[in-house]
Amino acid sequence: MRVDSTDIKSIAYTEAGKFEETRFEKIHNVIFDSSNEASIIVAEEIAALIKEKEELNQPCVLGLATGSSPIKVYEELVRMHKEEGLSFSNVVTFNLDEYYPMGKDNIQSYFYFMHEHLFNHVDILPENINIPNGMVSADDLYQYCIDYELKIKSYGGLDFQLLGIGRTGHIGFNEPGSHLNSGTRSITLDHVTRADAAPAFLGIDNVPRKAITMGIGTVKSAKRIVLLGWGLNKAKILKETIEGEETSSVPATYLQDHDNTTFVIDSEASSELTRVKTPWLVASCRWTDILKLKAVVWLSELLGKPILKLTDKDYNDNGMSGLLTEEGTAYDLNIKMFNKLQHTITGWPGGKPNADDSHRPERANPAKKRVIIFSPHPDDDVISMGGTFDRLVEQGHEVHIAYQTSGNIAVSDEEALKFAEIICKLNPDNSEAKAIIDFLQSKTDKDIDSKALRQLKGLIRQSESLAATRYLGVKDENVHFLNLPFYETGTIKKGNLTSDDIDIVTSLIEAVKPHQIYAAGDLADPHGTHKVCLDALFEAIDVLKPKAFMNDCWVWLYRGAWHEWESYEIEMAVPMSPDQVLKKRHAIFYHQSQKDGVMFQGDDSREFWVRAEDRNRLTAKKYNDLGLADYAAIEAFKRYHF
Template identity: 55%
Template sequence: MARLNFLEETRFEKIPVSVYENKHIASKMVAKRIAEVILKRQANGSNTILGLATGSTPVQVYDELIRLHKEEGLSFKKVITFNLDEYFPMDPSSKQSYVHFMNEVFFDHIDIPKENINIPDGTLDREKIIEFCLAYENKIENLGGLDLQILGIGRTGHVGFNEPGSAPNSGTRLVTLDDLTRQDASRDFGGKGNVPTKAITMGIGTIFKAKDIILMAWNTKKAAIVMKAVEGEISGEVPASFLQLAENIEFVIDTDAASELTRFNTPWLVKDCNWNEFLIKKAVIWLSNAVKKPILKLTDEDYNNHGMAQLATEYGPAYNINIKIFNQLQHTITGWPGGKPNAIDSQRPERAEPSVKTSLIFSPHPDDDVVSMGGTFIRLVDQGHNVHVAYQTSGNTSVWDTDVLRYVEFTIDFYKSIGVAPEKFEKIYCEMSSFIKNKKPNETDPVEVQNVKAFIRKSEAIAAARYAGLQENQIHFMALPFYDRGKKMKNPVTERDIELTIQLLQKLKPHQIFAAGDFADPHGTHLVCFHIILKAMEKLRKTEKWAQSAWLWMYRGAWQEFETYEVEMAVPLSPQEVERKKDAIFQHQSQKDHPVFPGDDEREFWVRAQERNKKTAENYHKLGLANYEAMEAFVRWKF
């Protein structure tokens, strides 16, 4: 019976999918599978032929294999590897090359013979590529084929570098990279313009020949494409969907990457649910959008016709459910993000007391505060709260090199204008100019250049915070060490980052804390900064009474937005407040027009913020609530 129930849950899934709590557990399971293949082949006196992937997805698999080698004696002497792909052209000594990547994260730490390692050659003359690709295919075939191929999946649905439009029988070849793929790689190359436009990749047909295939995916960034690959139609537009035709395929994913699969996203469509308040709220909002009716107009028939008969039977009639969810949504809306003084707050998202709160806004980069919650920021100040903003990093990687020269040129001219000899600055300027002229993709800037970039962003952050109404003593630049350390180290966060955060929290003792819960940023900085805040608060809550009663609100906006069913506080903005927020964002001149790392959203940050805020308001209105100009959304973190 349990097996039948599981088959019913997964009936939309056309590929076997194993879902693990997190990527750490999943990676260990994949590493175990690889080790079992190696040991079985060794016992037979045979070589193991492995197909390997690059990128962030398999890194922890490689970490676990290294541990198995060093601690449990797993040998790779009889393992022959074939990597999926390599950029073209690409020097193998470049930090962006997959040769460098594989050596750094795996090969240099195990006992595999160098002659057993095969990676596409990014240095070939163009006319020799076809010959090389045929030889690559033949070598795999002559060795008996791949025993196991591990894959990641790109947001275009690519496996290897088989981009949309690839044929299911394609072999190893030269391909042109999709623009989104290049955008995703831009951080490693110091900007999309430095990312190669082509690559050599194994084909889908080559991958299909492997005896076993494991595709891995982690985090919510991959959720949408995983759903398309697993549940969608087979299409060249999503190359990973061709894996539905394979008999030896398994997707190994974490709960975040699984979040859009039907059994997790809309479980009422495939099984009886254990209904709780959160799931009921999500389901009713989904139903309202599905039938295009305001919540209060939903009927029992709507519930029955859309897989929610169980909910209507257990908690109905429909109108009773509708009114409860409508009221819940209505109570998330507040014009008083710091709490309304002298008001009954049982139905409001924030507490009324104390009437004047100390509010601390953490901003991972120097513009996240105004981009994501600029309207609420200004509202808190206008309503008399003691607002502080803390910029956790300098954000100096997101400034164009040309801006550095422009600002130093300004400084030289300024010193000349007031009669101060600028010879020292001119010497530094010449050194900077020479470095920038000869700079390699993603090469680390000298300290002087890093500092100028940091000063540019600092001055912009001060201007924006001042525009929002803060004084100098309410603006804090934390310069958490992990940010610069992370350019050289794999795991840069240390106790020092947490201690600096604790010191600021103890100094201010905030009643409410706002932090970026927008983990889709391409830098990864938001997630790191959030975890540092959590670790700091976990320590403080053990001994500090104020910390035990402090509330932590997460904001989004720069890279994504909360779903309506997730929102616990929605702050409506008038047309005038939308303009004030936009003006605050405009203070960040270095991020206007064309930021260094825009992610896959090419719109300017102020446009993204404005349109996302308007969309949030529209979503509320479609559900039958008031029609506001815009809304900023927040979710409270439960310690």
């Protein structure tokens, strides 16, 4: 039976994910709990199309994307080829874009990316692979783009186009201002796009300013389009694209009038959509406890009124009359939700000894707890929960810190050279330090850090971490550098999580037998280091949960420097005094290699300590605006129930 894209949209996506047509939405979109599950469904559609074309003895013409979004799709296609015999012999591919100038052998090139993730692992014919040439001469570039466009048309256009979306709303590299009918061409990259690419290039200064890209018109000519959107970073732009007006300032909105497009997104990326964020504005809904709190907090913030001042009219005027029907009066509902938020606040993150804990986020007993703070990088602990960290130590708990990765790639070559030169001055005969200096002085963009250089960079971050943990009063023997193997590739692209990584985490938890675990729940990038580190922890917990000691273990998730839990999501809020804010700042300062000119700054020019303080201050302000006490700063946590 022929399986066309309409069948796939209505059956495979909708059965596996969540789709509800609403008056706000202008593009078909399906929400999945995880990007992995969604990626498999997309790969299955592509595989079905390849097989269908093969039966008809026709080429299958695919438009392909790069970036983190399609990686799992490509992994599943490779698996299908190796395990199920999916052949790519009839597949012709056209990649969306390439940096300019950019050599094919540069590890940052999209040519390298596509071969690394897909082409080297399947039976596609080399002559059927088409990727814009990032080294075409400036004189030939205009004609080259025309020829690329004509070659796509010679195959009858694209049968299927896979897309990601940038935070500027770009598809391919069609930045804001791109024309609806634009074709393949060279383009200047937006600053936000370059900032997002900066981690891969070890700094924004290394990111090319130009690129070659298929045009909006080229993309829209595809018979079928699937756009992937993962993580919190994409939530805002996805809302604008799906619900906003069609505009050149958000090029992805041009897909609104393509009649066979599906946006496939995960739960984090969907968080700003009206049907997710404020479902009561879309249709009548089932009022769960968490949805009630979410709605009341939303209404309070919308109207700029403390919760206890909300009236029946406020609820009725904003689509929430059904909630009042269920709860009775605004007065009763307001007190109930106010108390719920009030009970999240505690100055005793490890539990208050000899106290009634029925309305506290943590247990009173045992009074002295064993605690593990898992930190994906060697500074996430103090940046994200430095005040709570300090409070746990001061209140006498046995605190362990577990740095999951070495963080070596975040140390600049200049910083490493400084330390290598110091070693040589102290010991002129040190051959390893001399070798590092020689390597750095001859290093090119194509070179991956040597093992010795990675080791030195890792040691720099270890010494900074120990300085910070000593400042906060943690014994050295309670500081654990796990150096998870998945991270140690020497490049931005990391390995997959393996049993070796999980075993390391499992062994530490089993040795400490903690009553509390703190971990980074920041999922802004679902394929990033934080997500892999969290997956390693969750899998270790799955292994260990039959053990008796795990019955007494609670897991609290914090977020990183970019995002905070929404007010209604917070289950433990730890206030900080002005003195504690300063102490947290000083702990962050010990991470000197990450303080000035940090490589992974993103498009936020604030230093990490400033971001952290601003975020903690904003959380406290939100609580105060809701009608709760006025604190200098608050760190927030959400409990993970396993």
